[in-house]
Structures are given as C-alpha cells and as structure tokens.
Amino acid sequence: MTATAPANKKIGWGLINLLVILYALIPVLWIVSLSFKTADTITDGNFIPRSWTWSNYAQIFQIDLFTSALRNSIGIALISTVIAVVIGTMAAYAIARLDFPGKKALVGVSLLIAMFPQISLVSPLFDIERAIGLFDTWPGLILPYITFALPLAIYTLSAFFREIPWELEKAAKMDGATPLQAFRSVIVPLAAPGVFTTAILVFIFCWNDFLFAVSLTSTSRSQTATVAISQFTGASQFAEPTGSIAAAAVLLTIPIIIFVLFFQRRIVAGLTSGAVKG
Amino acid sequence: MADIVLDHVYKRYPDGTLGADDVNIEIADGEFIILVGPSGCGKSTTLNMIAGLEDISEGELRIGGDRVNEKAPKDRDIAMVFQSYALYPHMTVRENMAFPLKLAKVDKAEIARKVEETAQILDLTQHLDRKPANMSGGQRQRVAMGRAIVRSPKAFLMDEPLSNLDAKLRVQMRTMVSKLQQRLETTTVYVTHDQTEAMTLGDRIVVMKSGVVQQIGSPQHLYDEPANLFVAGFIGSPAMNFLPATLENGSLRTSLGDLGMPDRVRRALEAADAPREVIVGIRPEHFEDAGVVEDHVRARGSVFTAEVDVLESMGSDKFAYFKIEGEQAMSDDLAELAADAGTADVPDSAGQLVTRLSATSQAREGERSEVWVDTDKIQIFDPHSGANLTSKDPATANA
Numbered sequence: 001m002t003a004t005a006p007a008n009k010k011i012g013w014g015l016i017n018l019l020v021i022l023y024a025l026i027p028v029l030w031i032v033s034l035s036f037k038t039a040d041t042i043t044d045g046n047f048i049p050r051s052w053t054w055s056n057y058a059q060i061f062q063i064d065l066f067t068s069a070l071r072n073s074i075g076i077a078l079i080s081t082v083i084a085v086v087i088g089t090m091a092a093y094a095i096a097r098l099d100f101p102g103k104k105a106l107v108g109v110s111l112l113i114a115m116f117p118q119i120s121l122v123s124p125l126f127d128i129e130r131a132i133g134l135f136d137t138w139p140g141l142i143l144p145y146i147t148f149a150l151p152l153a154i155y156t157l158s159a160f161f162r163e164i165p166w167e168l169e170k171a172a173k174m175d176g177a178t179p180l181q182a183f184r185s186v187i188v189p190l191a192a193p194g195v196f197t198t199a200i201l202v203f204i205f206c207w208n209d210f211l212f213a214v215s216l217t218s219t220s221r222s223q224t225a226t227v228a229i230s231q232f233t234g235a236s237q238f239a240e241p242t243g244s245i246a247a248a249a250v251l252l253t254i255p256i257i258i259f260v261l262f263f264q265r266r267i268v269a270g271l272t273s274g275a276v277k278g
Numbered sequence: 279m280a281d282i283v284l285d286h287v288y289k290r291y292p293d294g295t296l297g298a299d300d301v302n303i304e305i306a307d308g309e310f311i312i313l314v315g316p317s318g319c320g321k322s323t324t325l326n327m328i329a330g331l332e333d334i335s336e337g338e339l340r341i342g343g344d345r346v347n348e349k350a351p352k353d354r355d356i357a358m359v360f361q362s363y364a365l366y367p368h369m370t371v372r373e374n375m376a377f378p379l380k381l382a383k384v385d386k387a388e389i390a391r392k393v394e395e396t397a398q399i400l401d402l403t404q405h406l407d408r409k410p411a412n413m414s415g416g417q418r419q420r421v422a423m424g425r426a427i428v429r430s431p432k433a434f435l436m437d438e439p440l441s442n443l444d445a446k447l448r449v450q451m452r453t454m455v456s457k458l459q460q461r462l463e464t465t466t467v468y469v470t471h472d473q474t475e476a477m478t479l480g481d482r483i484v485v486m487k488s489g490v491v492q493q494i495g496s497p498q499h500l501y502d503e504p505a506n507l508f509v510a511g512f513i514g515s516p517a518m519n520f521l522p523a524t525l526e527n528g529s530l531r532t533s534l535g536d537l538g539m540p541d542r543v544r545r546a547l548e549a550a551d552a553p554r555e556v557i558v559g560i561r562p563e564h565f566e567d568a569g570v571v572e573d574h575v576r577a578r579g580s581v582f583t584a585e586v587d588v589l590e591s592m593g594s595d596k597f598a599y600f601k602i603e604g605e606q607a608m609s610d611d612l613a614e615l616a617a618d619a620g621t622a623d624v625p626d627s628a629g630q631l632v633t634r635l636s637a638t639s640q641a642r643e644g645e646r647s648e649v650w651v652d653t654d655k656i657q658i659f660d661p662h663s664g665a666n667l668t669s670k671d672p673a674t675a676n677a
Contacts, residue, residue: 170331171364174435175378175425176352185377189368 028253034246042242056247060232066248068220069228074255076138076224077206080145084202085195087146088153093187095154096161097169107154114151122215129216136218144212149202156201160194161187196263203259207252225252280342280432281307282328282465287337289323289489297323299489301337308463310456312480314470315512316618320489321469322437328467329358329435342432352381357426361438363418365410365425371397372406375424382429396428399458416447423458433465440475452478473513477501485509487614507611507664510559510657516597516632517615520607522661523558530558530658533604534582534631540654543668547658550667557607559657562597565633567641568648579652587630589643598641598649600631611664 034042035056037049044050060066094100095107125144126135134140164187172182188195213224223231229248232241282305289297298320305311313321326332328339330351339347346354357378365374372393379389397403400420410418419439426434439455440448456479459466470476476483477497485492485500485508493505497513504510510518523530523537528544530537537558539547547556568581590597606629633649641647658667 165362165364167360167362167364168366170329171358171360171366171425172377173331173351174329174356174358176381176429178350178352181381186366 031246031249034242035250037243039243056243057251060244060248060251063228063232063244065220065223065231066225066228069223069225070251072138072220072222073207073225073252076141076145076222077203079138080142080149080206081199081203083142084146084149084153085199088150088157088198088202089191089195091150092154092157093161093183096158097166110151110154113147114155118148118211122211125212126215135216136222138222140216141212141222141224144216145206145209149205152205153198153202156198157191157194160191160197164190200260200263204256207256280465281305281309281340282433282467283338283340284324284328285338285340287324287327287339288335289320289327289332290335296320296489297332298327301489301491303484303491303494305465305467308465310459310466310468310479310481312468312470312476312483313486314473314476314483315486315492316614317471318488319486321471321484321486323489324486325358325435325437325467325469328433329356330354355431356433356435357429357431358435358437359422359426359439361441363410363422363442365418365421367410370407370409371402371413371421371424374410374421375428378425378429384429392428396424399427399461400424415443416451419443419451420454423455427458427462427464430462431464433467434459436466436468438470439468441470441472448475455479474515477513483513485512487611503669504559504657504666505669506666507557507559507609507659508615510659510666511612511615514561516562516634517619518559518561518657519631519633520612520659521558521560521602521631522605522607523556523658525552525554525556530556532558533602534584534651535580537580537651537656538653540578542654543656543658546668550660552658552667553660553662555661556667557609557659557661559659560651561655562632562634564652564655565598565635566650566652567635567639568650569640570636570638571650576650578654579650581648581650583646583648584631585646586641586643589641591637593637595637596635596639596641598633598635598639598647600633600649602629602631607661609659609661609664 030047033047033049036052036054037044038051038053038055041050091106095103121144129135129140134143168186168190169182172186173179177185208226209224210226210230213227214230217223217227225248229245229252232244232248282303284301284303287298287301291297301320301324303311313324315321323332327334328341330346330349334347338345341354341356366377369377375393375396376389379392384392393406394403397406400423402417402420402424405413405417405421410421413421419442422439436455440451443451452475455468468475468479470479480497482494482496483500484494487508493500493509495503500509500513504513504518507520511520521532521534523532525531525547526536529539568576571579584600586598587601588599590599635641635649639647656668659665660667
C-alpha cells in the first residue's frame with residue numbers, strides 16, 4: 001500500500017500537469033494546424049489537416065508589407081527593450097538601495113503609468129506625434145513602449161535588487177572596490193537573472209503590442225508585424241485570408257521562443273544562495 | 279599595522295538620535311579590542327564608522343596617526359568580517375579570497391601565492407575551488423576570515439563574526455580567532471553582544487550603552503571594578519545579584535538581613551557622600567554554604583538563612599537559587615539589562631538570587647539553608663546615577 005501511494009500521487013500530478021499544458025497549447029496547435037491547411041480545407045474543422053501545404057508561408061513572404069513589418073517589429077522591440085532595461089536597472093537599483101527625497105512619489109508615478117488605460121492615451125499621443133513629426137516613425141513607437149515598459153522593468157528589477165544582500169556591496173567596498181567596481185563585479189553578475197527576465201518580459205510586451213502600433217503608424221516605414229497581419233487581404237474581396245494570418249501568427253511567435261530559449265540558461269534561480277548565513 | 283584613535287566621535291542621525299555619543303577610544307597597535315553591549319548600543323555604528331561605511335558626524339578618527347574621516351573604505355586599508363560572511367556567491371573560494379588582491383592590482387603569481395598561503399593557515403586548501411553555497415557555516419566563516427587576512431591590512435574589523443554558528447562551533451572558532459590574531463599581531467576591533475566572547479577574546483573591552491561608552495578596561499578589571507550598574511550586570515555569567523539596601527548604623531539593611539560593611543566599603547561610601555538608599559551588588563561566587571566556610575573566614579562576612587528554591591548541581595559547583603522577598607532593585611540600567619536579556623518577560627526571574635556554592639555544600643531544594651556572604655567583595659551602587667560607589671578606580675567612579 002505504502003509503496004503505491006507515491007506512484008498514485010505522481011500519476012495525479014501528471015494528469016493535472018497534462019491538463020494545464022493542453023489548455024495552454026491547444027489554441028497554439030490549432031493555429032499551427034490552420035497555417036498548414038489549404039484554402040479549401042481551412043473551414044473543415046479538422047484538427048489535423050487532411051492536406052498539408054506550405055503555400056500559406058510562401059504567400060506571406062511575397063507580401064512586401066509583411067517582410068518590412070517584420071523588420072520594423074524586430075528593430076523597434078529590440079531597441080525599446082535595451083533602453084528600458086538599462087534605464088530600469090539604474091532606477092530599480094536606486095529604489096532598492098538608496099533613500100532619496102521623492103522616492104515614494106517616483107514609485108507611485110510609475111505605478112500610475114502602469115495602471116493607466118492605454119487606449120485613453122492613444123488620441124493625445126496621435127495628435128502630439130503628428131505635431132512634432134514622430135508619427136509613423138520608429139522613435140514614435142519606441143518612446144511609448146519605453147514609457148509603458150519601464151514600470152514593469154522597475155518593479156521586477158527592484159525586487160531582484162532587494163534580494164541581493166546589501167552586505168555584499170559593503171564587503172566589496174571594504175575589499176577595496178570603487179562603487180562602480182562593486183556594481184560591476186558583484187551586483188551585476190548577481191542581478192543578471194533579473195535583468196534577463198525583465199528583458200524577456202519587455203520584449204514580449206513590445207513585440208505583441210497592437211494598439212499603439214496600429215494607431216501611431218500608417219506606412220511600411222514603421223508598421224509592425226501585428227499591424228501588417230491585420231491588414232492581410234484574401235485572394236478576392238470575398239476570401240478570408242485565414243491561412244495567411246495563421247501562418248504569420250506562427251511566425252511571430254518564433255522570435256519570442258528563440259528569445260526565451262536563448263536567455264533561459266542565464267536565468268539560474270537561487271544564484272545568490274550561499275552569500276550570507278548558513 | 280597601525281593604531282586606531284577615536285577622538286570625541288559622534289554619530290548623529292538625521293532624526294536627531296545619537297548612534298555614538300562622544301566616543302573616545304585609543305586602540306594600540308596590535309591590540310585586540312572588543313566592543314560589547316546590547317543591541318542598539320552603538321557598537322556596530324562605531325565599527326562602521328571605523329570602516330568608513332558610515333559617516334562620522336563630529337570628531338576625528340585616526341588610523342596610524344592620519345585623519346581618515348573623509349577617506350573611502352577602500353583607501354583606509356582595513357579589512358572587515360561580516361556577521362553574514364558576505365561571500366560573493368558567484369565566485370569560488372579562491373576567487374573570493376583573491377578579490378581584494380585583484381582590486382589592489384597585485385600581480386597574478388603573487389595573488390596565487392598569497393591565496394594558497396592563507397588557505398593553508400585556515401585549512402581551506404582542499405575547498406579552494408568550491409562555491410560558498412556548497413559549504414558549511416564554519417567553512418564559510420573561515421573563507422570570510424581568509425578574505426580579510428589575505429591582503430595583510432592595517433586592521434581587522436569583525437562584526438559579530440561568530441554569531442551565526444552553533445554553540446559548539448562557536449567555541450572552536452573563538453580559539454581559532456584568538457590564535458590567528460596572536461599570530462598576525464594585527465590591530466583588531468571585534469563587535470559582539472556576547473559577554474563570554476568579550477571576556478575570553480579581548481585584550482581590552484569597551485562596554486557601550488545607548489551610544490555611550492560605559493567603561494573601557496581589561497576583562498578582569500571590568501569584572502572586578504565595574505564602573506556602574508550596567509557594566510556590573512552585563513559582564514559575568516550568571517549575572518551579578520542586585521538587592522536594594524538601606525544604609526543604617528554602619529550596616530546594610532537588605533531583604534536578606536543586615537550585611538556588615540567592611541572598612542573599605544564604609545570609607546568609599548563616606549568619600550562618595552552616598553545616599554541612604556543604595557543597591558548592593560554581589561556576584562554569585564561570593565556566596566558560600568555557611569557550613570563549609572572556616573570560622574575565621576566566616577567572621578569577615580555575614581550569614582543569612584533562606585529556603586533554596588532551585589538547586590542545580592554542575593559537578594564542580596552547585597548553583598542555588600533563592601527567592602528574594604520584598605521589593606526589588608530598580609534602576610534604568612537594570613531595566614535595560616533585563617529587557618536585553620529577555621528576562622523582563624520571564625515571571626519571577628527578577629526576584630531571584632543566584633549563588634554559587636561549592637560542590638560539598640549540603641543545601642537541598644526546598645529546605646532552608648545557611649548562606650555566607652563575603653561582604654568584602656560586595657559593590658554598592660547609586661540607584662539614580664547607577665555609579666559604583668565602592669570602585670577603587672577613581673576614573674570610573676565618576677563615570
């Protein structure tokens with residue numbers, strides 16, 4: 001009896017895990033399946049396509065708009081991520097470590113930004129950007145992305161910085177390090193998992209954004225992939241471009257998967273264990 | 279190596295509280311000095327000011343004769359061992375110990391040689407390539423020591439370095455620290471809240487309370503001649519017993535009965551213009567079972583009879599606890615000591631008299647027993663100022 005109890009528990013947990021995975025993955029698999037279906041079988045409701053085709057993928061790369069949009073998406077998301085993470089790291093470090101006047105106000109304001117409904121800012125932003133010539137440019141998207149990614153970055157990173165024992169920094173100072181040396185050789189290596197986690201979150205936020213992208217751009221100069229997909233047209237006015245949309249959606253998830261896999265190895269939990277106490 | 283001088287040093291926080299209040303300490307070259315006191319007494323603040331981790335509000339700090347108030351920690355050439363060890367978790371033991379040398383731009387061969395040498399001293403050679411996370415508390419503690427001694431600094435600062443170890447290891451490490459300091463002959467400032475550590479390790483002890491230095495002296499001096507109630511109660515384990523007493527007709531009326539006053543005490547009290555109400559302090563070992571005291575010795579002390587509440591036999595001695603009837607000694611110092619020790623929350627702990635009797639004593643639990651007090655050794659304190667009225671030390675009598 002006692003020997004089978006852990007086995008039963010294992011099976012139980014396995015079933016629950018399977019359920020969660022299916023719940024998360026079935027929509028994804030569905031869209032993958034759609035992207036491989038031919039135009040006449042697309043509405044047959046079969047989960048596994050009866051006839052497979054690459055034509056949907058081939059087709060979207062023939063649309064100029066999509067390739068340029070992909071380039072825009074990658075560029076804008078990467079630049080926004082780098083800037084937001086660099087600024088966020090410094091701000092979070094200050095918030096976690098220093099006591100300065102206005103600290104609470106700063107944290108409060110950044111929280112306020114995160115809570116602000118983005119839709120309410122779209123029309124003012126539209127007007128402002130048109131007035132100062134940022135409309136339909138890369139900076140025109142990068143700026144609002146940084147603004148909205150920063151609260152997220154600051155919150156995640158300051159939690160990580162708070163985890164790093166302050167005494168390590170004091171120890172580095174006593175060992176003869178300048179503040180910059182202490183930051184570089186002690187704090188940054190330890191905060192690296194946090195920085196990478198934040199980078200992934202910010203990148204996903206920028207990559208997936210549709211609202212700003214559709215409102216603040218108008219041409220292939222700066223339209224991002226999410227917007228491009230929404231503007232796909234079928235072969236005729238009556239044909240739904242479902243296959244192409246599915247293929248493009250699948251393609252859009254690939255950079256994120258690569259990004260996560262690439263940084264995953266750096267996210268080693270419990271890196272700071274062993275620093276202090278027993 | 280260098281001497282360290284704190285010259286009228288103050289630490290004032292923005293809210294006006296004083297972390298260190300006119301601290302004057304002269305630490306000789308090569309001396310092992312202990313800062314001891316309850317939590318919040320300013321000992322760690324003082325240490326951090328020496329380290330440069332906290333600014334000095336007023337006064338001067340000199341290391342090796344040079345004023346260092348404005349110098350950054352890295353320019354003071356002193357090493358510190360932290361209570362939490364503060365090892366760099368992403369570095370191996372070797373890298374941890376090499377870190378200060380690397381920052382000082384020592385060449386690689388020299389670093390390797392010094393790290394090996396230090397590892398040898400601390401018995402860490404076989405652990406050099408391990409990360410701190412895989413090490414025991416004692417090993418981590420030694421790595422922290424190693425990182426401090428590897429660059430032969432002018433002085434070591436240690437902030438409760440042993441308090442995270444379990445009791446047995448702590449005793450072992452205590453002797454290790456003591457031997458290490460004797461071997462290196464480096465000026466060491468050691469902070470602890472444990473009076474046993476203070477007594478056993480230091481050349482001299484600085485007792486602090488609320489940012490104020492209470493007394494500085496050798497362990498034995500602090501034990502024999504405490505400057506005030508606080509030092510008397512803090513140093514020594516079990517602690518000194520305190521009884522309220524009234525001076526009457528040349529004797530001390532206490533709840534134990536009248537205690538005779540030897541000439542030394544009487545003269546000191548007259549000189550100090552003592553109040554009528556005082557507090558008598560008697561260390562546990564200055565009691566003895568009246569039955570085992572020889573007659574001529576017995577004559578110089580006083581004897582009282584009381585019921586033994588609890589008797590603990592340690593083999594070498596017997597600890598007999600008596601209940602004290604009547605009111606208890608009250609003073610700010612004593613209240614603070616009780617709060618620090620946590621005894622304020624324990625019922626009956628205040629009204630207890632601890633005595634150390636010899637192993638041959640016939641005392642039994644629950645029976646009345648005759649106990650002799652060596653009145654020659656008693657100390658008398660002013661209940662208001664806390665000052666020791668019987669101290670032979672003129673400098674501390676007024677502290």
